[in-house]
Amino acid sequence: MKYTQGRYIILSKKTLAKEIYDMTILCPEIAEIAKAGQFVNVKVNGFTLRRPISICSIDREKGTLRIVFEVRGEGTKEMSQIAEGELIDIVAPLGGRGFKVDQFETAVIIGGGIGTPPMLAVAEKFGEKGTVISGFRNAAAVILQEDFKAAGAETILCTDDGSAGKKGFVTDALKEVLSRKKPEVIFACGPDVMLRRVIEIAKENNIKCQVSLEERMGCGVGACLVCACRTIRNGDEYYAHVCKDGPVFNAEEVLFDER
Protein backbone atom coordinates (compact mmCIF):
# COMPACT_ATOMS: atom_id res chain seq x y z
CA MET A 1 0.00 0.00 0.00
CA LYS A 2 1.29 3.44 -0.83
CA TYR A 3 -0.21 6.67 0.39
CA THR A 4 0.50 9.87 -1.46
CA GLN A 5 0.16 13.39 -0.16
CA GLY A 6 0.30 16.20 -2.63
CA ARG A 7 -1.23 19.33 -4.09
CA TYR A 8 -3.03 18.70 -7.34
CA ILE A 9 -4.78 20.91 -9.84
CA ILE A 10 -8.57 20.97 -10.07
CA LEU A 11 -9.28 20.58 -13.79
CA SER A 12 -12.98 21.27 -13.50
CA LYS A 13 -15.45 22.25 -10.84
CA LYS A 14 -19.22 22.19 -11.17
CA THR A 15 -22.25 22.60 -8.97
CA LEU A 16 -24.50 19.54 -9.29
CA ALA A 17 -27.26 20.61 -6.93
CA LYS A 18 -27.70 23.04 -4.06
CA GLU A 19 -24.49 22.86 -1.99
CA ILE A 20 -23.24 19.80 -3.89
CA TYR A 21 -19.94 20.24 -5.72
CA ASP A 22 -18.18 18.14 -8.32
CA MET A 23 -14.41 18.40 -8.79
CA THR A 24 -12.13 16.60 -11.21
CA ILE A 25 -8.55 16.46 -9.95
CA LEU A 26 -5.47 15.67 -12.06
CA CYS A 27 -3.42 13.24 -9.96
CA PRO A 28 -2.11 10.43 -12.21
CA GLU A 29 -0.13 8.52 -9.56
CA ILE A 30 -3.22 8.32 -7.36
CA ALA A 31 -5.68 7.58 -10.18
CA GLU A 32 -3.37 4.74 -11.25
CA ILE A 33 -3.91 2.80 -8.01
CA ALA A 34 -7.23 4.10 -6.64
CA LYS A 35 -10.17 1.70 -6.38
CA ALA A 36 -13.92 2.11 -6.20
CA GLY A 37 -14.97 2.73 -2.60
CA GLN A 38 -11.73 4.39 -1.51
CA PHE A 39 -11.52 8.03 -0.46
CA VAL A 40 -9.30 11.08 -0.48
CA ASN A 41 -8.55 13.16 2.62
CA VAL A 42 -8.69 16.86 1.78
CA LYS A 43 -6.80 19.58 3.64
CA VAL A 44 -8.92 22.64 4.29
CA ASN A 45 -7.28 25.95 5.14
CA GLY A 46 -7.86 26.97 8.73
CA PHE A 47 -8.92 23.53 9.98
CA THR A 48 -6.99 20.96 12.03
CA LEU A 49 -8.60 17.92 10.45
CA ARG A 50 -8.78 16.89 6.82
CA ARG A 51 -12.15 16.10 5.23
CA PRO A 52 -12.57 12.55 3.95
CA ILE A 53 -14.40 12.52 0.61
CA SER A 54 -15.27 9.37 -1.31
CA ILE A 55 -13.94 8.88 -4.82
CA CYS A 56 -16.81 9.20 -7.29
CA SER A 57 -15.03 8.10 -10.43
CA ILE A 58 -11.54 7.13 -11.57
CA ASP A 59 -10.13 7.77 -15.05
CA ARG A 60 -6.76 6.04 -15.33
CA GLU A 61 -6.18 7.15 -18.92
CA LYS A 62 -6.63 10.81 -18.12
CA GLY A 63 -5.04 10.41 -14.69
CA THR A 64 -7.98 12.01 -12.94
CA LEU A 65 -10.16 11.44 -9.92
CA ARG A 66 -13.60 12.90 -9.53
CA ILE A 67 -15.04 13.80 -6.13
CA VAL A 68 -18.58 14.92 -5.37
CA PHE A 69 -19.28 16.36 -1.93
CA GLU A 70 -21.96 18.23 -0.06
CA VAL A 71 -21.41 21.30 2.11
CA ARG A 72 -22.25 19.98 5.56
CA GLY A 73 -20.39 22.41 7.81
CA GLU A 74 -17.73 25.08 7.92
CA GLY A 75 -14.95 22.78 6.67
CA THR A 76 -16.75 21.59 3.56
CA LYS A 77 -17.96 25.17 3.02
CA GLU A 78 -14.33 26.33 2.91
CA MET A 79 -13.44 23.39 0.69
CA SER A 80 -16.16 24.38 -1.76
CA GLN A 81 -14.39 27.73 -2.22
CA ILE A 82 -11.36 26.12 -3.89
CA ALA A 83 -11.69 27.15 -7.53
CA GLU A 84 -11.12 25.44 -10.85
CA GLY A 85 -7.43 25.76 -11.76
CA GLU A 86 -6.37 25.99 -8.11
CA LEU A 87 -4.53 23.30 -6.17
CA ILE A 88 -6.16 20.95 -3.69
CA ASP A 89 -4.08 19.18 -1.02
CA ILE A 90 -5.08 15.53 -0.71
CA VAL A 91 -3.83 12.36 0.92
CA ALA A 92 -4.92 9.36 -1.14
CA PRO A 93 -5.94 6.77 -2.02
CA LEU A 94 -7.16 5.89 1.47
CA GLY A 95 -9.37 3.05 2.65
CA GLY A 96 -7.91 -0.40 3.18
CA ARG A 97 -10.97 -2.00 1.62
CA GLY A 98 -12.93 -0.58 -1.27
CA PHE A 99 -15.82 -2.36 -2.98
CA LYS A 100 -14.73 -5.85 -4.02
CA VAL A 101 -16.13 -6.01 -7.53
CA ASP A 102 -13.87 -8.41 -9.39
CA GLN A 103 -15.46 -11.75 -8.56
CA PHE A 104 -18.99 -10.67 -9.53
CA GLU A 105 -20.78 -10.44 -12.89
CA THR A 106 -24.05 -8.78 -11.93
CA ALA A 107 -24.82 -6.24 -9.25
CA VAL A 108 -27.44 -3.97 -7.75
CA ILE A 109 -25.76 -0.72 -6.76
CA ILE A 110 -27.56 1.48 -4.24
CA GLY A 111 -26.85 5.05 -3.21
CA GLY A 112 -28.77 7.19 -0.75
CA GLY A 113 -28.35 10.98 -0.89
CA ILE A 114 -24.72 12.05 -0.63
CA GLY A 115 -23.89 8.34 -0.32
CA THR A 116 -24.55 8.10 -4.06
CA PRO A 117 -21.26 9.47 -5.53
CA PRO A 118 -18.98 6.51 -4.62
CA MET A 119 -21.44 4.19 -6.38
CA LEU A 120 -20.57 5.66 -9.78
CA ALA A 121 -17.10 4.09 -9.75
CA VAL A 122 -18.81 0.77 -8.97
CA ALA A 123 -21.42 1.22 -11.70
CA GLU A 124 -18.64 1.94 -14.20
CA LYS A 125 -17.16 -1.50 -13.41
CA PHE A 126 -20.42 -3.32 -14.11
CA GLY A 127 -21.72 -1.44 -17.14
CA GLU A 128 -24.90 -3.06 -18.45
CA LYS A 129 -24.64 -5.79 -15.81
CA GLY A 130 -25.34 -3.25 -13.10
CA THR A 131 -28.64 -1.89 -11.81
CA VAL A 132 -28.32 1.42 -10.00
CA ILE A 133 -30.93 2.50 -7.49
CA SER A 134 -30.42 5.96 -6.03
CA GLY A 135 -32.62 7.87 -3.66
CA PHE A 136 -32.86 11.54 -2.73
CA ARG A 137 -35.07 13.84 -0.64
CA ASN A 138 -36.55 15.55 -3.68
CA ALA A 139 -35.94 16.48 -7.32
CA ALA A 140 -33.66 19.38 -6.36
CA ALA A 141 -31.24 17.01 -4.61
CA VAL A 142 -30.94 14.50 -7.46
CA ILE A 143 -27.41 14.02 -8.83
CA LEU A 144 -25.44 11.80 -11.20
CA GLN A 145 -28.35 10.16 -13.06
CA GLU A 146 -26.86 10.85 -16.50
CA ASP A 147 -23.50 9.47 -15.36
CA PHE A 148 -25.08 6.22 -14.22
CA LYS A 149 -26.88 5.92 -17.56
CA ALA A 150 -23.63 6.67 -19.40
CA ALA A 151 -22.01 3.85 -17.45
CA GLY A 152 -24.56 1.53 -19.03
CA ALA A 153 -26.56 0.69 -15.93
CA GLU A 154 -30.29 0.29 -15.61
CA THR A 155 -30.95 3.38 -13.56
CA ILE A 156 -33.78 3.69 -11.05
CA LEU A 157 -34.39 7.00 -9.34
CA CYS A 158 -36.42 7.40 -6.15
CA THR A 159 -37.34 10.50 -4.19
CA ASP A 160 -38.94 10.73 -0.78
CA ASP A 161 -41.64 13.09 -2.06
CA GLY A 162 -42.06 11.73 -5.57
CA SER A 163 -40.92 14.97 -7.19
CA ALA A 164 -38.59 12.97 -9.44
CA GLY A 165 -38.54 9.28 -10.35
CA LYS A 166 -40.53 6.91 -8.18
CA LYS A 167 -41.99 8.06 -4.88
CA GLY A 168 -40.51 6.02 -2.08
CA PHE A 169 -37.30 4.67 -0.62
CA VAL A 170 -34.49 2.85 -2.41
CA THR A 171 -35.39 -0.23 -0.38
CA ASP A 172 -38.84 -0.33 -2.02
CA ALA A 173 -37.17 -0.19 -5.43
CA LEU A 174 -34.68 -2.85 -4.35
CA LYS A 175 -37.51 -5.25 -3.49
CA GLU A 176 -39.12 -4.58 -6.87
CA VAL A 177 -35.83 -5.25 -8.69
CA LEU A 178 -35.19 -8.45 -6.76
CA SER A 179 -38.67 -9.69 -7.71
CA ARG A 180 -37.58 -9.78 -11.34
CA LYS A 181 -33.84 -10.51 -11.20
CA LYS A 182 -31.33 -11.90 -8.75
CA PRO A 183 -27.94 -10.17 -8.84
CA GLU A 184 -24.82 -11.85 -7.43
CA VAL A 185 -24.12 -8.94 -5.13
CA ILE A 186 -25.58 -5.74 -3.70
CA PHE A 187 -23.39 -2.71 -3.05
CA ALA A 188 -24.66 0.21 -0.98
CA CYS A 189 -23.69 3.55 0.53
CA GLY A 190 -26.00 5.91 2.35
CA PRO A 191 -27.52 6.68 5.74
CA ASP A 192 -27.33 3.97 8.43
CA VAL A 193 -31.11 3.47 8.40
CA MET A 194 -30.98 2.72 4.66
CA LEU A 195 -27.98 0.41 5.00
CA ARG A 196 -29.64 -1.59 7.77
CA ARG A 197 -32.70 -2.21 5.63
CA VAL A 198 -30.62 -3.04 2.53
CA ILE A 199 -28.64 -5.57 4.57
CA GLU A 200 -31.89 -7.16 5.84
CA ILE A 201 -33.28 -7.45 2.33
CA ALA A 202 -30.01 -8.91 0.99
CA LYS A 203 -30.05 -11.47 3.79
CA GLU A 204 -33.69 -12.42 3.16
CA ASN A 205 -32.83 -12.99 -0.49
CA ASN A 206 -29.55 -14.75 0.24
CA ILE A 207 -27.51 -12.25 -1.79
CA LYS A 208 -24.02 -11.10 -0.85
CA CYS A 209 -23.87 -7.47 0.23
CA GLN A 210 -21.13 -4.88 0.78
CA VAL A 211 -21.76 -1.53 2.43
CA SER A 212 -19.64 1.61 2.73
CA LEU A 213 -19.73 3.19 6.20
CA GLU A 214 -19.09 6.69 7.44
CA GLU A 215 -17.68 7.92 10.74
CA ARG A 216 -15.89 11.05 11.95
CA MET A 217 -12.20 10.57 11.15
CA GLY A 218 -8.88 11.83 12.47
CA CYS A 219 -5.75 10.61 10.71
CA GLY A 220 -7.58 8.80 7.89
CA VAL A 221 -4.97 6.03 7.76
CA GLY A 222 -5.78 3.80 10.73
CA ALA A 223 -3.39 5.12 13.35
CA CYS A 224 -5.53 7.26 15.64
CA LEU A 225 -8.46 4.85 16.03
CA VAL A 226 -11.21 7.46 16.29
CA CYS A 227 -13.45 6.32 13.39
CA ALA A 228 -14.63 3.20 15.17
CA CYS A 229 -17.55 1.11 13.97
CA ARG A 230 -18.96 -2.00 15.63
CA THR A 231 -18.22 -5.18 13.73
CA ILE A 232 -17.93 -8.91 14.24
CA ARG A 233 -14.46 -10.30 13.67
CA ASN A 234 -13.71 -14.00 14.19
CA GLY A 235 -16.89 -14.32 16.22
CA ASP A 236 -16.00 -11.48 18.60
CA GLU A 237 -17.35 -7.98 18.68
CA TYR A 238 -14.65 -5.60 17.52
CA TYR A 239 -14.43 -1.87 16.93
CA ALA A 240 -13.05 -1.77 13.42
CA HIS A 241 -11.94 1.52 11.91
CA VAL A 242 -13.73 2.92 8.90
CA CYS A 243 -10.61 4.48 7.37
CA LYS A 244 -8.34 1.44 7.38
CA ASP A 245 -10.52 -1.65 7.86
CA GLY A 246 -13.15 -0.16 5.50
CA PRO A 247 -14.79 2.03 4.48
CA VAL A 248 -16.44 -0.95 2.77
CA PHE A 249 -17.49 -3.89 4.92
CA ASN A 250 -19.24 -7.15 4.18
CA ALA A 251 -22.81 -6.92 5.45
CA GLU A 252 -22.38 -9.82 7.86
CA GLU A 253 -19.53 -8.00 9.64
CA VAL A 254 -21.47 -4.87 10.47
CA LEU A 255 -23.23 -4.22 13.79
CA PHE A 256 -24.87 -0.84 13.93
CA ASP A 257 -24.59 1.25 17.08
CA GLU A 258 -27.81 2.30 18.71
CA ARG A 259 -27.65 6.04 19.09
Next chain:
Amino acid sequence: MSDKLSVNFAGVDFKNPVIPASGAFGYGREYENFYPLSNLGGISVKGTTGTKRNGNLPPRIAETPSGMLNSVGLQNPGIDHFIKIELPNLKTKDTVIIANIAGSTADEYREIAEKLENTDVDMIEVNISCPNVKAGGAAFGVTCEGAASITKIVRAATRKPVMMKLSPNVTNIAEIAKAVEAEGADAVSLINTLLGMKIDIKTRRPVLHNNVGGLSGPAVFPVAVRMVWQVSNAVKIPVCGMGGISRWQDVVEMMMAGAQVVQIGAAMFSDPFAPLKIIEGLENYVSENDLNNLQEIVGTVIPW
Protein backbone atom coordinates in the same frame (compact mmCIF):
# COMPACT_ATOMS: atom_id res chain seq x y z
CA MET B 1 21.49 14.04 8.17
CA SER B 2 24.07 15.47 10.56
CA ASP B 3 24.26 14.40 14.18
CA LYS B 4 23.66 17.96 15.32
CA LEU B 5 20.13 17.00 16.26
CA SER B 6 21.20 13.95 18.26
CA VAL B 7 20.45 13.74 21.95
CA ASN B 8 20.96 11.34 24.81
CA PHE B 9 17.64 11.53 26.61
CA ALA B 10 17.29 9.66 29.90
CA GLY B 11 20.17 7.39 28.87
CA VAL B 12 18.77 6.59 25.41
CA ASP B 13 20.40 7.84 22.21
CA PHE B 14 18.02 9.54 19.78
CA LYS B 15 19.20 10.62 16.31
CA ASN B 16 16.90 13.62 16.56
CA PRO B 17 14.43 14.90 19.15
CA VAL B 18 11.25 14.42 17.09
CA ILE B 19 8.96 11.60 18.21
CA PRO B 20 5.40 10.89 17.00
CA ALA B 21 3.18 10.94 20.07
CA SER B 22 1.38 7.98 21.54
CA GLY B 23 -2.10 7.56 20.14
CA ALA B 24 -1.40 9.48 16.96
CA PHE B 25 0.86 6.92 15.30
CA GLY B 26 -0.54 3.48 16.13
CA TYR B 27 2.31 0.99 16.10
CA GLY B 28 3.93 2.73 13.15
CA ARG B 29 2.56 0.50 10.40
CA GLU B 30 0.27 3.08 8.80
CA TYR B 31 2.82 5.90 8.46
CA GLU B 32 5.30 3.53 6.88
CA ASN B 33 3.11 3.89 3.80
CA PHE B 34 4.34 7.50 3.66
CA TYR B 35 8.03 7.34 4.65
CA PRO B 36 10.64 5.17 6.34
CA LEU B 37 10.29 5.29 10.11
CA SER B 38 14.09 5.47 10.44
CA ASN B 39 13.82 9.20 9.77
CA LEU B 40 12.19 9.67 13.17
CA GLY B 41 13.98 10.23 16.45
CA GLY B 42 11.75 7.65 18.07
CA ILE B 43 8.19 6.40 18.21
CA SER B 44 5.93 6.48 21.23
CA VAL B 45 3.52 3.68 20.46
CA LYS B 46 -0.21 3.48 21.05
CA GLY B 47 -1.07 3.28 24.76
CA THR B 48 -1.10 -0.39 25.65
CA THR B 49 -2.95 -2.04 28.52
CA GLY B 50 -2.71 -5.43 30.24
CA THR B 51 -5.44 -6.94 28.11
CA LYS B 52 -7.21 -5.99 24.89
CA ARG B 53 -9.56 -3.01 25.12
CA ASN B 54 -12.34 -2.03 22.75
CA GLY B 55 -12.33 1.68 23.58
CA ASN B 56 -15.23 4.10 23.77
CA LEU B 57 -18.36 4.30 21.67
CA PRO B 58 -18.08 6.57 18.61
CA PRO B 59 -18.08 9.41 17.76
CA ARG B 60 -14.62 9.66 19.27
CA ILE B 61 -13.45 12.89 17.64
CA ALA B 62 -14.67 16.46 17.34
CA GLU B 63 -12.96 19.37 15.66
CA THR B 64 -12.58 22.57 17.68
CA PRO B 65 -10.98 25.96 16.96
CA SER B 66 -7.31 25.25 16.17
CA GLY B 67 -7.58 21.80 17.62
CA MET B 68 -9.56 18.67 18.23
CA LEU B 69 -11.09 16.59 20.99
CA ASN B 70 -10.68 12.85 21.13
CA SER B 71 -12.09 10.12 23.32
CA VAL B 72 -10.67 6.90 21.92
CA GLY B 73 -10.54 5.33 25.37
CA LEU B 74 -7.33 3.33 24.97
CA GLN B 75 -8.51 0.90 22.31
CA ASN B 76 -5.57 -1.46 21.91
CA PRO B 77 -4.81 -5.17 21.43
CA GLY B 78 -3.09 -5.64 24.81
CA ILE B 79 0.51 -6.00 25.94
CA ASP B 80 1.00 -9.63 24.85
CA HIS B 81 0.00 -8.78 21.28
CA PHE B 82 2.29 -5.76 21.37
CA ILE B 83 5.28 -7.79 22.49
CA LYS B 84 4.65 -10.71 20.15
CA ILE B 85 3.45 -8.97 16.98
CA GLU B 86 4.18 -5.24 16.99
CA LEU B 87 7.49 -4.92 18.81
CA PRO B 88 9.48 -7.32 16.57
CA ASN B 89 8.32 -5.31 13.57
CA LEU B 90 9.10 -1.96 15.22
CA LYS B 91 12.57 -3.10 16.22
CA THR B 92 13.56 -3.46 12.57
CA LYS B 93 12.88 0.24 11.93
CA ASP B 94 16.12 1.74 13.24
CA THR B 95 14.50 4.21 15.59
CA VAL B 96 13.97 4.41 19.35
CA ILE B 97 10.90 2.48 20.50
CA ILE B 98 9.05 3.88 23.49
CA ALA B 99 6.34 1.60 24.89
CA ASN B 100 3.44 3.64 26.20
CA ILE B 101 1.58 1.79 28.93
CA ALA B 102 -1.64 2.37 30.86
CA GLY B 103 -3.66 0.49 33.42
CA SER B 104 -6.85 0.59 35.46
CA THR B 105 -5.07 -0.56 38.61
CA ALA B 106 -1.59 -0.32 40.05
CA ASP B 107 -1.25 -4.07 39.52
CA GLU B 108 -1.97 -3.70 35.83
CA TYR B 109 0.85 -1.14 35.49
CA ARG B 110 3.20 -3.49 37.32
CA GLU B 111 2.31 -6.51 35.21
CA ILE B 112 2.84 -4.62 31.96
CA ALA B 113 6.17 -3.19 33.11
CA GLU B 114 7.32 -6.66 34.17
CA LYS B 115 6.39 -8.08 30.79
CA LEU B 116 8.35 -5.34 29.01
CA GLU B 117 11.44 -5.77 31.18
CA ASN B 118 12.89 -8.56 29.05
CA THR B 119 11.95 -7.13 25.68
CA ASP B 120 13.84 -4.86 23.28
CA VAL B 121 11.78 -1.80 24.14
CA ASP B 122 14.13 1.15 24.64
CA MET B 123 12.05 3.09 27.09
CA ILE B 124 8.72 2.98 28.91
CA GLU B 125 6.36 5.93 28.92
CA VAL B 126 3.78 5.57 31.66
CA ASN B 127 0.42 7.12 30.91
CA ILE B 128 -1.13 8.29 34.17
CA SER B 129 -3.08 10.98 32.40
CA CYS B 130 -5.53 9.48 29.91
CA PRO B 131 -8.69 11.57 30.30
CA ASN B 132 -10.87 9.10 28.40
CA VAL B 133 -11.19 6.02 30.55
CA LYS B 134 -13.33 5.51 33.61
CA ALA B 135 -11.00 3.52 35.85
CA GLY B 136 -7.35 4.38 36.44
CA GLY B 137 -6.08 6.66 33.71
CA ALA B 138 -6.08 10.22 34.84
CA ALA B 139 -7.15 9.28 38.36
CA PHE B 140 -3.55 8.36 39.19
CA GLY B 141 -2.11 11.39 37.46
CA VAL B 142 -4.04 14.14 39.19
CA THR B 143 -2.61 13.75 42.68
CA CYS B 144 1.02 13.68 43.82
CA GLU B 145 0.29 10.51 45.82
CA GLY B 146 -1.30 8.69 42.88
CA ALA B 147 1.44 9.70 40.45
CA ALA B 148 4.14 8.76 42.95
CA SER B 149 2.57 5.37 43.69
CA ILE B 150 2.47 4.31 40.02
CA THR B 151 6.03 5.57 39.47
CA LYS B 152 7.24 3.54 42.43
CA ILE B 153 5.54 0.36 41.19
CA VAL B 154 6.83 0.69 37.61
CA ARG B 155 10.30 1.68 38.84
CA ALA B 156 10.49 -1.48 40.93
CA ALA B 157 9.38 -3.62 37.98
CA THR B 158 11.90 -2.49 35.37
CA ARG B 159 15.45 -1.28 34.83
CA LYS B 160 14.45 0.36 31.57
CA PRO B 161 14.24 4.16 31.50
CA VAL B 162 10.85 5.21 32.86
CA MET B 163 9.16 8.37 31.60
CA MET B 164 5.97 9.47 33.37
CA LYS B 165 3.42 11.20 31.12
CA LEU B 166 1.77 13.96 33.07
CA SER B 167 -1.73 15.36 32.97
CA PRO B 168 -2.28 19.10 32.51
CA ASN B 169 -5.64 18.79 34.26
CA VAL B 170 -4.10 19.56 37.65
CA THR B 171 -3.60 22.57 39.89
CA ASN B 172 0.19 22.40 39.96
CA ILE B 173 1.94 20.18 37.44
CA ALA B 174 5.40 20.99 38.84
CA GLU B 175 4.44 19.35 42.14
CA ILE B 176 3.35 16.18 40.32
CA ALA B 177 6.65 16.19 38.40
CA LYS B 178 8.59 16.48 41.66
CA ALA B 179 6.59 13.60 43.14
CA VAL B 180 7.44 11.25 40.25
CA GLU B 181 11.08 12.36 40.24
CA ALA B 182 11.33 11.50 43.92
CA GLU B 183 10.14 7.94 43.19
CA GLY B 184 12.82 7.37 40.57
CA ALA B 185 11.32 8.42 37.25
CA ASP B 186 14.05 8.96 34.64
CA ALA B 187 12.07 11.55 32.69
CA VAL B 188 8.69 13.20 32.37
CA SER B 189 6.63 13.88 29.27
CA LEU B 190 3.96 16.55 29.11
CA ILE B 191 1.33 17.53 28.40
CA ASN B 192 -1.33 14.92 27.81
CA THR B 193 -4.58 16.37 26.48
CA LEU B 194 -6.67 18.97 28.27
CA LEU B 195 -10.14 17.80 29.20
CA GLY B 196 -12.73 19.49 27.01
CA MET B 197 -16.26 19.28 25.65
CA LYS B 198 -18.16 20.24 22.51
CA ILE B 199 -21.94 20.37 22.22
CA ASP B 200 -23.96 20.12 19.00
CA ILE B 201 -26.39 22.99 19.49
CA LYS B 202 -28.95 21.45 17.11
CA THR B 203 -29.25 18.16 18.97
CA ARG B 204 -28.09 19.42 22.41
CA ARG B 205 -25.88 16.35 22.46
CA PRO B 206 -22.14 16.36 23.11
CA VAL B 207 -20.38 15.55 19.83
CA LEU B 208 -18.31 12.91 21.62
CA HIS B 209 -20.23 9.88 22.80
CA ASN B 210 -18.04 9.96 25.90
CA ASN B 211 -19.42 13.51 26.48
CA VAL B 212 -15.92 14.81 27.26
CA GLY B 213 -12.54 14.22 25.67
CA GLY B 214 -8.96 15.36 25.39
CA LEU B 215 -8.12 18.60 23.60
CA SER B 216 -5.01 18.69 21.43
CA GLY B 217 -3.67 20.65 18.49
CA PRO B 218 -2.28 24.18 18.19
CA ALA B 219 -4.93 25.46 20.64
CA VAL B 220 -3.09 23.85 23.56
CA PHE B 221 0.46 24.80 22.55
CA PRO B 222 0.90 27.85 24.82
CA VAL B 223 -0.40 25.86 27.78
CA ALA B 224 2.10 23.11 27.01
CA VAL B 225 5.01 25.56 26.73
CA ARG B 226 4.08 27.11 30.06
CA MET B 227 3.88 23.73 31.78
CA VAL B 228 7.13 22.46 30.24
CA TRP B 229 8.83 25.62 31.51
CA GLN B 230 7.40 25.24 35.01
CA VAL B 231 8.31 21.55 35.21
CA SER B 232 11.83 22.06 33.80
CA ASN B 233 12.46 24.57 36.51
CA ALA B 234 11.16 22.24 39.20
CA VAL B 235 12.94 18.96 38.44
CA LYS B 236 16.39 17.74 37.41
CA ILE B 237 15.21 14.84 35.24
CA PRO B 238 14.85 15.58 31.53
CA VAL B 239 11.58 16.70 29.97
CA CYS B 240 9.87 15.53 26.80
CA GLY B 241 7.62 18.36 25.62
CA MET B 242 4.40 17.94 23.67
CA GLY B 243 1.05 19.55 23.08
CA GLY B 244 0.09 21.33 19.88
CA ILE B 245 3.46 21.30 18.13
CA SER B 246 2.95 21.66 14.39
CA ARG B 247 6.05 23.50 13.08
CA TRP B 248 9.80 23.49 13.70
CA GLN B 249 9.46 26.90 15.31
CA ASP B 250 7.22 25.30 17.94
CA VAL B 251 9.93 22.76 18.71
CA VAL B 252 12.52 25.51 19.16
CA GLU B 253 10.12 27.29 21.51
CA MET B 254 9.40 24.11 23.45
CA MET B 255 13.12 23.41 23.79
CA MET B 256 13.86 26.93 24.95
CA ALA B 257 11.21 26.32 27.60
CA GLY B 258 13.23 23.32 28.76
CA ALA B 259 12.29 20.23 26.71
CA GLN B 260 15.14 18.05 25.39
CA VAL B 261 12.92 16.05 23.06
CA VAL B 262 9.40 16.55 21.74
CA GLN B 263 6.40 14.56 20.59
CA ILE B 264 4.13 15.40 17.66
CA GLY B 265 0.48 14.35 17.66
CA ALA B 266 -2.48 16.11 16.05
CA ALA B 267 -0.24 17.88 13.51
CA MET B 268 0.16 14.59 11.65
CA PHE B 269 -3.57 14.41 10.96
CA SER B 270 -3.32 17.59 8.94
CA ASP B 271 0.08 16.76 7.46
CA PRO B 272 1.36 13.19 7.74
CA PHE B 273 4.81 14.49 6.82
CA ALA B 274 4.86 17.01 9.70
CA PRO B 275 7.61 15.18 11.67
CA LEU B 276 9.93 15.10 8.65
CA LYS B 277 9.28 18.75 7.79
CA ILE B 278 10.00 19.67 11.41
CA ILE B 279 13.28 17.71 11.39
CA GLU B 280 14.32 19.46 8.20
CA GLY B 281 13.44 22.83 9.72
CA LEU B 282 15.52 22.04 12.80
CA GLU B 283 18.50 21.05 10.63
CA ASN B 284 18.32 24.43 8.95
CA TYR B 285 17.90 26.21 12.27
CA VAL B 286 21.04 24.54 13.65
CA SER B 287 23.17 25.52 10.67
CA GLU B 288 21.81 29.04 10.39
CA ASN B 289 22.55 29.64 14.07
CA ASP B 290 25.96 27.94 14.04
CA LEU B 291 25.02 25.49 16.77
CA ASN B 292 27.12 22.39 17.38
CA ASN B 293 24.02 20.64 18.64
CA LEU B 294 20.39 21.64 18.94
CA GLN B 295 20.52 20.77 22.64
CA GLU B 296 22.42 24.04 23.19
CA ILE B 297 19.10 25.88 23.14
CA VAL B 298 17.40 23.75 25.82
CA GLY B 299 16.19 25.91 28.69
CA THR B 300 17.67 29.08 27.24
CA VAL B 301 14.54 31.17 27.57
CA ILE B 302 15.38 34.44 29.31
CA PRO B 303 12.44 35.12 31.61
CA TRP B 304 11.55 38.69 32.51
